[in-house]
Amino acid sequence: MAAANIKEVARHAGVSLGTVSNVLNRPDTVAPATRQRVLDAISELGYVRNDSARQLRAGHSRTVAIVVLDVANPFFTDVVRGAEQVVEEAGAMLVVCNSGEDSARERRHLDLLEEQRVRGVLITPVGHGPQPNLDKLIDRGIPVVLVDRGSGRASRCSVAVDDVLGGRLAMDHLLDQGHHRIAYLGGPFSIAQVADRHAGAAAALDDRGGADLRVATTSSLTVAAGRRGAEDLLALPARQRPTAVFCANDLIALGVLQEVTARGLRVPADLAIVGYDDIEFAGAAAVPLSSVRQPREQLGRTAAQLLLEEASAGEKHRHRHVVFQPELVVRRSSDQPRRTRR
Amino acid sequence: MAAANIKEVARHAGVSLGTVSNVLNRPDTVAPATRQRVLDAISELGYVRNDSARQLRAGHSRTVAIVVLDVANPFFTDVVRGAEQVVEEAGAMLVVCNSGEDSARERRHLDLLEEQRVRGVLITPVGHGPQPNLDKLIDRGIPVVLVDRGSGRASRCSVAVDDVLGGRLAMDHLLDQGHHRIAYLGGPFSIAQVADRHAGAAAALDDRGGADLRVATTSSLTVAAGRRGAEDLLALPARQRPTAVFCANDLIALGVLQEVTARGLRVPADLAIVGYDDIEFAGAAAVPLSSVRQPREQLGRTAAQLLLEEASAGEKHRHRHVVFQPELVVRRSSDQPRRTRR
DNA sequence: CCGGCTGGATGAAACGTTTTAGGCGCTATA
DNA sequence: TATAGCGCCTAAAACGTTTCATCCAGCCGG
Secondary structure, X not given: OOOOOHHHHXXXXXXXXXXXXXHHHOHHHOOHHHHHHHHHHHHHHOOOOOHHHHHHHHXXXXXXXXXXXXXXXXXXXXXXXXXXHHHHHOOOEEEEEEOOOOHHHHHHHHHHHHHOOOOEEEEOOOOOOOOHHHHHHHHOOOOEEEEOOOOOOXXXXXXXXXXXXHHHHHHHHHHHOOOOEEEEEEOOOOOHHHHHHHHHHHHHHHHHOXXXXXXXXOXXXXXXXXXXXXXXXXXXXXXXXXXXXXXXXXXXXXXXHHHHHHOOOOOOXXXXXXXXXXXXXXXXXXXXXXXXXXXXXXXXXXXXXXXXXXXXXXXXOOOOEEEEOOEEEOOHHHOOOOOOOO | OOOOOHHHXXXXXXXXXXXXXXXXXXXXXXXXXXXXXXXXXXXXXXOOOOHHHHHHHHOOOOEEEEEEOOOOXXXXXXXXXXXXXXXXXXXXXXXXXXXXXXXXXXXXXXXXXXXXXXXXEXXXXXXXXXXXXXXXXXXXXXXXXXXXXXXXXXXXXXXXXXXXXXXXXXXXXXXXXXXXXXXXXXXXXXOHHHHHHHHHHHHHHHHHOOOEEEEEEOOOOOHHHHHHHHHHHHOOOOOOOOOEXXXXXXXXXXXXXXXXXXXXXXXXXXXXXXXXXXXXXXXXXXXXXXXXXXXXXXXXXXXXXXXXXXXXXXXXXXXXXEEEOOEEEOOHHHOOOOOOOO
């Protein structure tokens, strides 16, 4: 069966083309009898709207895109779920694109999305420099909301969790636990979250002093990268080896935990670990993981709301920047009798 | 800047509309000098192709959709990554839709995708009854590939892992370990994987005898559902309580592990656990989880390949059904000195 | 000098909607 | 009786591409 179009439906129902369109879009403006005839024709022919034509006419599509750094990262999957709720409620469709922390792929996705004239884009950009591609979208009138990236830019909305504060919370906690040699493990620093969390940790240390913060960078935010990072840390001579590590996210932390455990060392006695994101698996880890919790689904919901608002308000929209507060969840991986450590 | 269209570009470059189109689609058919003039006009005006118009003309889009049961499930995220590779290589775009194990949402997604005339659909359907929506897509000529669902249906391709075999492997292993009271935890049974894995386990038991298989159903395949399922199992009187549990997936298994640990019981001594999927977190769990491993990314890759093949081969395409073999990975959660248990 | 060929460009049709201006037959009002 | 208003419907234009049938100029062989 070839795809029937609106014209065939019209012929079949003995009405004009515009009437069919009215049945579809403003059913109450057409007489009940006619409407029924059209509906019958529709179901008889198995007619399905052609969205391309619709979009062409409308000038934009009804889909909203979210571009995440990593589809397999539980942080983002929860953000996606939050955004999904809101977007679907509004009768639109959410499509998920994966940049894989690769700015070339990000660019390709954005180009494609622009060609598709999507209704709007939620994005956690890969870098934190200027973003010509995003600006291009905005120029074209496509609303963009930055997710988990608090840019002060006035040209777009953003939702974020205060990563600097999160870094502070984690660091304060480790200092409270009496650690003096602490490592920050994460990367690449081109990812804003990685840099901000580190900045918070460094600031906390500046305020209180009396400890050492070593930075070890990873090439990505994955379990495997965490394992490799841990190898490096553990290879240090005992006097330099940190007694605690603050990881840029939970995947890294789980990697560290795996590596440490594999070598027969104990957590937190030999190495205390604090992660970030408090993903579902953090509590189920070999040693339950301390972590900085973020309101992930809410982040997604709020982002989607801002986007839809902007999309419908048009010119008179005022950009907003929403910042949520993170919260430290202390579990076994960093919790031990208070004493000074050397 | 309003979106410039092909006509303006043509005027700007002093050529006709068709020539611009040729520059875009068949650059070698237009004289170098003209081509350059057009390209200059394009970049000067910031012209971006309008994909809706393109699609309208072409009759179909260049996007491929994948509809998964749960975006937050690591199994699917890996399948998505595999499919992504192949689809992007082919210059198309993969969009991810989440049915959330809800057939109403699945239906809405499929309707929307049909309206969009997507190039093809990869899907793990919610139920395993007849699927009128899928048939509708196929009637319309949109290729559909079933993922992780080995339907013998001749009308579509499929890729799957032999879940019955996986269930056997798990069960055989537990029997080898000397367990006599075993539970199968998972649900809903309307999900084919849940039913098949159970069938495999039951078949293995039939073959060997000498043990009891209790089925406990959950409402979904999540960590939370696993915890609730474990509560029920642990509430049984000691004589009936199973000594081992085979879980329909790793999320369930992690939930069980959490609940068991929270009550101060030991794994595997008090309760052995075998999961399914071997997700990245399984090895990092409190007690490293035994699990049935599936070639997840490859599943995605193969599915995408079949889809693209069908999309381009058209009529003369022969449907294929690819089945991969799972593999049991034994870790601490089910590994213990062999002895008979009562 | 003519016919045919070729590389390069053109113009118009077509894809399937939505929307807008208007038409037609009624009824209610002045 | 004219007029306005209303309910219902129609016809046609427009959205931005791609493609296909032409066309034109130049060139070659005869």
